[in-house]
Amino acid sequence: MNHSFQQLRLDAVGRKFDTVSGSAVAALSGLSLDIQRGEFIALLGPSGCGKSTALNCLAGLTSLTEGSIWLDDTRIDVLPPERRGFGMVFQNYALFPHMSVRDNVGFGLRMRGVRKDEIARRVQSALALVQLEGHEHKLPGQLSGGQQQRVAIARAIVIEPPVILMDEPLSNLDAKLRIEMRAEIRRIHRQLERATIYVTHDQDEALSMADRIVVMRTGAVQQIGAPREVYGRPNNLHVARFMGYRNVLDCRLVRQAGDGLLIERNQVQLNGTAIGDLSGRQEVAIAMRPDDFEIADDGQANNINATVKTLEFGGRDSLLLVATDLGDLYVRLPGAFAPGDRIRLRIPADRVLAYAEAA
Numbered sequence: 001m002n003h004s005f006q007q008l009r010l011d012a013v014g015r016k017f018d019t020v021s022g023s024a025v026a027a028l029s030g031l032s033l034d035i036q037r038g039e040f041i042a043l044l045g046p047s048g049c050g051k052s053t054a055l056n057c058l059a060g061l062t063s064l065t066e067g068s069i070w071l072d073d074t075r076i077d078v079l080p081p082e083r084r085g086f087g088m089v090f091q092n093y094a095l096f097p098h099m100s101v102r103d104n105v106g107f108g109l110r111m112r113g114v115r116k117d118e119i120a121r122r123v124q125s126a127l128a129l130v131q132l133e134g135h136e137h138k139l140p141g142q143l144s145g146g147q148q149q150r151v152a153i154a155r156a157i158v159i160e161p162p163v164i165l166m167d168e169p170l171s172n173l174d175a176k177l178r179i180e181m182r183a184e185i186r187r188i189h190r191q192l193e194r195a196t197i198y199v200t201h202d203q204d205e206a207l208s209m210a211d212r213i214v215v216m217r218t219g220a221v222q223q224i225g226a227p228r229e230v231y232g233r234p235n236n237l238h239v240a241r242f243m244g245y246r247n248v249l250d251c252r253l254v255r256q257a258g259d260g261l262l263i264e265r266n267q268v269q270l271n272g273t274a275i276g277d278l279s280g281r282q283e284v285a286i287a288m289r290p291d292d293f294e295i296a297d298d299g300q301a302n303n304i305n306a307t308v309k310t311l312e313f314g315g316r317d318s319l320l321l322v323a324t325d326l327g328d329l330y331v332r333l334p335g336a337f338a339p340g341d342r343i344r345l346r347i348p349a350d351r352v353l354a355y356a357e358a359a
């Protein structure tokens with residue numbers, strides 16, 4: 001496939017599966033996305049949202065039932081997987097257990113009939129890129145999980161694919177290694193300058209690795225944006241909840257001036273920020289992250305009296321469940337607290353997001 005491509009385009013891609021009862025269920029629908037060369041895209045969502053179906057459609061392992069996929073001007077969804085030549089990395093590494101690291105990595109090149117000296121050169125350079133030089137003769141079983149995943153990455157990149165597809169590649173690794181490998185995969189991506197499409201259900205992974213995140217739910221795209229955008233301005237309550245806005249409450253909309261709002265619940269008034277069009281609404285739902293609260297100084301606006309109910313100590317800070325007139329809230333604060341403590345909280349108006357939905 002075209003190595004010097006500039007853009008991978010998904011145009012209203014959809015995939016339906018027939019069920020036993022005879023009706024068709026959409027595992028994926030209406031996925032439109034232009035991916036530039038050099039971009040790192042995360043497909044993020046809970047189990048069953050269609051992430052793997054999207055990746056399999058790209059790889060050619062699943063056919064589309066709607067839409068098309070293009071690499072620049074070439075329509076590729078009609079091509080078999082081997083003609084697309086995308087690199088794939090799976091959760092379970094999928095290495096050949098009886099083959100050495102070198103043979104695993106060189107497998108795709110041997111299948112393509114590449115000359116022996118060329119294979120040796122490219123395998124060596126792929127192993128150098130994933131920092132596995134010196135392990136060429138080992139079997140996968142003699143390597144750690146992290147090293148095995150590096151072999152799988154080397155095997156995917158040795159064929160010099162225009163696009164690399166990764167399906168939850170870090171979920172079998174322990175927490176510390178997972179975090180190290182995030183940076184490692186980013187580094188490899190930057191050096192290769194191709195496009196990476198990375199499936200995960202882990203928000204932190206998506207936020208820390210991706211240039212853009214595609215948030216999905218039941219086969220449909222909910223939001224596409226840079227990590228900062230999706231994190232700071234989720235465009236509906238589903239995305240908000242998924243991004244950690246644990247406090248979601250129905251409120252009355254008292255007044256609105258532009259995006260600025262005054263909302264009320266149980267006689268507590270708060271300034272908030274409209275997400276989307278709230279014109280004509282009297283009821284809204286607000287979403288607030290535990291991390292956006294702080295202890296209020298005297299005279300500060302947007303404060304709420306609270307009593308600590310329970311707490312979960314977390315090292316630098318604690319996650320408190322507090323009772324307030326708004327209702328129970330989760331807040332994350334540094335410092336020492338005990339159940340029964342009375343505190344005054346504050347949250348900035350731009351961190352109280354209001355939606356035209358019910359909580």
Ligand code: ATP
Nearest residue numbers: 017018026027046047048049050051052053054201
């Ligand atoms: P997970 O993280 O659990 O793998 P996912 O987000 O990758 O989930 P998909 O595997 O893409 O989700 O599945 C999306 C939906 O499509 C699910 O409801 C699933 O049951 C259904 N589905 C996927 N593949 C098939 C198939 N071959 N036949 C029928 N239904 C399928």
